[in-house]
Amino acid sequence: MINVPGLGIVKGMALTLRKFFEPKATIKYPEVRLDVPHKFRGRLQLLYDEYGTLKCETCFQCAQACPIECIDMGGIDTKGRYHIHWGAPETYGERREESALRRSGRPVPDQAYAHFDPIHPDGLVAILERFDFDPKNMLEILDATQAEYGHLPVAALKLISQRTGAWYAMIYGTATYYRHLRFEPPGSEPIAAASADDRASRETRFLAGLDASLAGSRRGTSGRGTSGPATKPSAGAARA
Amino acid sequence: MARSFSRLTLAGKILFTIFPILLVLTGGLIVVIVVAGKPIVDFLATNIWLVRFVVAATAVLLMSVPSAFLIIYMEMKVIALMNLRIGPDRVGPFGSLLSVVHGLKVLMKEDFSPTGADRLVFTLAPIAVFMATIMSLLVLPFAPGLFGVDMNIGLLYLFAVSGLSVVGLLMAGWSSFNKYSLLGGLRSAAQVVSYEIPLTLSVVGLLLLAGTMSLNTISTNQAGWFTNWYVFQQPLGALIFFIAATAEANRTPFDLTEADSEIVAGFATEYSGMRFGFFFFAEYVNVFVVSGLIVTLFFGGWNAPFPWPWPIALNIDPGSMGLGLLFALLIVPPLLILALAAPFYVGRSTLPWWQALIIGFVLFNLLVVVAIGGWAFISWDWVAGLFWFLGKSYLFVFTFVWMRGTLPRVRIDQLMGFAWKWLLPASLLNLFVTAAALVVVHR
Numbered sequence: 001m002i003n004v005p006g007l008g009i010v011k012g013m014a015l016t017l018r019k020f021f022e023p024k025a026t027i028k029y030p031e032v033r034l035d036v037p038h039k040f041r042g043r044l045q046l047l048y049d050e051y052g053t054l055k056c057e058t059c060f061q062c063a064q065a066c067p068i069e070c071i072d073m074g075g076i077d078t079k080g081r082y083h084i085h086w087g088a089p090e091t092y093g094e095r096r097e098e099s100a101l102r103r104s105g106r107p108v109p110d111q112a113y114a115h116f117d118p119i120h121p122d123g124l125v126a127i128l129e130r131f132d133f134d135p136k137n138m139l140e141i142l143d144a145t146q147a148e149y150g151h152l153p154v155a156a157l158k159l160i161s162q163r164t165g166a167w168y169a170m171i172y173g174t175a176t177y178y179r180h181l182r183f184e185p186p187g188s189e190p191i192a193a194a195s196a197d198d199r200a201s202r203e204t205r206f207l208a209g210l211d212a213s214l215a216g217s218r219r220g221t222s223g224r225g226t227s228g229p230a231t232k233p234s235a236g237a238a239r240a
Numbered sequence: 241m242a243r244s245f246s247r248l249t250l251a252g253k254i255l256f257t258i259f260p261i262l263l264v265l266t267g268g269l270i271v272v273i274v275v276a277g278k279p280i281v282d283f284l285a286t287n288i289w290l291v292r293f294v295v296a297a298t299a300v301l302l303m304s305v306p307s308a309f310l311i312i313y314m315e316m317k318v319i320a321l322m323n324l325r326i327g328p329d330r331v332g333p334f335g336s337l338l339s340v341v342h343g344l345k346v347l348m349k350e351d352f353s354p355t356g357a358d359r360l361v362f363t364l365a366p367i368a369v370f371m372a373t374i375m376s377l378l379v380l381p382f383a384p385g386l387f388g389v390d391m392n393i394g395l396l397y398l399f400a401v402s403g404l405s406v407v408g409l410l411m412a413g414w415s416s417f418n419k420y421s422l423l424g425g426l427r428s429a430a431q432v433v434s435y436e437i438p439l440t441l442s443v444v445g446l447l448l449l450a451g452t453m454s455l456n457t458i459s460t461n462q463a464g465w466f467t468n469w470y471v472f473q474q475p476l477g478a479l480i481f482f483i484a485a486t487a488e489a490n491r492t493p494f495d496l497t498e499a500d501s502e503i504v505a506g507f508a509t510e511y512s513g514m515r516f517g518f519f520f521f522a523e524y525v526n527v528f529v530v531s532g533l534i535v536t537l538f539f540g541g542w543n544a545p546f547p548w549p550w551p552i553a554l555n556i557d558p559g560s561m562g563l564g565l566l567f568a569l570l571i572v573p574p575l576l577i578l579a580l581a582a583p584f585y586v587g588r589s590t591l592p593w594w595q596a597l598i599i600g601f602v603l604f605n606l607l608v609v610v611a612i613g614g615w616a617f618i619s620w621d622w623v624a625g626l627f628w629f630l631g632k633s634y635l636f637v638f639t640f641v642w643m644r645g646t647l648p649r650v651r652i653d654q655l656m657g658f659a660w661k662w663l664l665p666a667s668l669l670n671l672f673v674t675a676a677a678l679v680v681v682h683r
Contacts, residue, residue: 009647016322016646026326 044071051214060169116154123148124156128163135166138174142181151182296388300377305343308524312339314634315524315641322645346517354417354510361415366511366518368408373522373529376402380532381456383542383625394455395447398533399440402488405522406432409507412519416510424506427496427652431487434656435494438663439484442477445674446470446537459541466545471538476670478538480663485530487659490523492644496652531636532629539632542625552618577604 027034047055063071127144131137141164145156152175161168175181179199248256272280284291313328313336320327328335353362376398378388391397406429413425449470450458462468471478487494498506508519535541558565581600584591616623650658 012646013642016642019324020318020322020642020645022324024321024324024326028326028329 309339319645349513351513356417358415365412372405383622413507420503434659435487441667442480462540493647542629
């Protein structure tokens, strides 16, 4: 039965005839449009708010949530202080420049690390040992570090990250969440005082000035992209 | 003048060109009829064969174009569906006018002859191919009484004339001044000449059975139940004929003459515009001719597969209604449209009334077409014959397209070996067995 001449032809013809009656998967695009998958978010894009500033606050939540780790960040934080990174180090922009320099035989300046001061790590290592290198005790570690060094130097944060295995971004996030933690030595902070009341009053003043300067061009009840608690349009309007 | 002509729209240009020509032609015709009407009619009445020939030639030329369009559309659509694509669906309903657009495109293209080509032969080749195909249409019996000529050597004529196409292919290949064309032409000569032999020999057994070469008589011989079809007496012959006809028509899997993966487009490589269009048309008309020939010889021609057991006679005389006919013509269509639209309008509350009316109109037209077609089918012999002939023919056209959608192209040595080593002995065997059986039966 297998070696009947012509059987293959018959089989092939039967196959094409079956396919002839099969429903086709083609979607006639301009007339029929498929719904996009409900998790589809389109192209990753940084948006600007109505004041012309970037809405992105470099909080890294998107990067941490990204299941396939496709989000990468480089640059400086909102206060213009640090180079902050997410993702594999070889994807940082300055690393790429670095390797280009190295390949061309020129000396490589350490741009990413040159600008923050080194610390003496013994005190910090002792603190870390006291807290068993456990990132769950991060707040206590940071408190102790601030007590040791007077503020939270970048080198200390890096070392904490390296020893505890916690992400630098998470440590940074924890540190920025608590207002008593500071990144600069107390005397040299660019903003003078940091008490909560004073800060709130400064925010109110800033917002009032901003609203006054934008009074002509503001559109209705749009929110504002400044810091502070989730900016509700009604709250903004009430302040104005 | 030239500038104002160039400012016209396309339709305006066409009308502006055609209208004076039509005017002159109509006037000339009227003058001719008035001046010399009587003698011309007398002459035509005495020489009715001339009228018949002109009408048949015109009809065959006219029908070749839409049938080629239809087959080209079938080819595109059927192969697309078999490839799990959708195929043409933009122009016309289900893309059915795409082949017309193809035809117009071919007409508008530049008519180009390559340097070094033999101009005269190059120009004549597509005409030769097209003529061979068209002339073979003349003897095909489409329906009882609906054929060009009923020759008593119809089959011989058909083989002779369709064999002429190889001359055209060879002319095209030779005159194109291109090695691919030459290879294609030589291949086509070798292939067509080789397959002519089993093709002709495979029907000799049938001729012994039928006792005639007239295609019309062969069709009439197969009347009655479908068991009378010659395919049941000559199965091997039918199979050989089918395979050899595939090769004759240069269809896949035997389309070595224009094997586009090997020799660009074979003999048609250097052709462009309507000259290529003639080859293209000839190929598809040829498919129809071959299918019609298979149907005529082996599958009962224009006979229905079964005799209709209850003869129906429709004696409708619309003239007997008198003036009422006019009123009926005025009143019945709108009423029917409304009646057909009503269930859709009532049944689906979301349907606007005008869409329901459109549905009713389309349904009414379908109904009328079916009714008139059925009435013609019952009343006239030739309508029924044409229906069955075309139906069976297009079934075979579909088979050819189906084969093209399925089978890969054979190698040239396989092709020739198959013709000479298998088909020829098989057709000879078929002939001898048929002859022996006839001798035994008639003794």
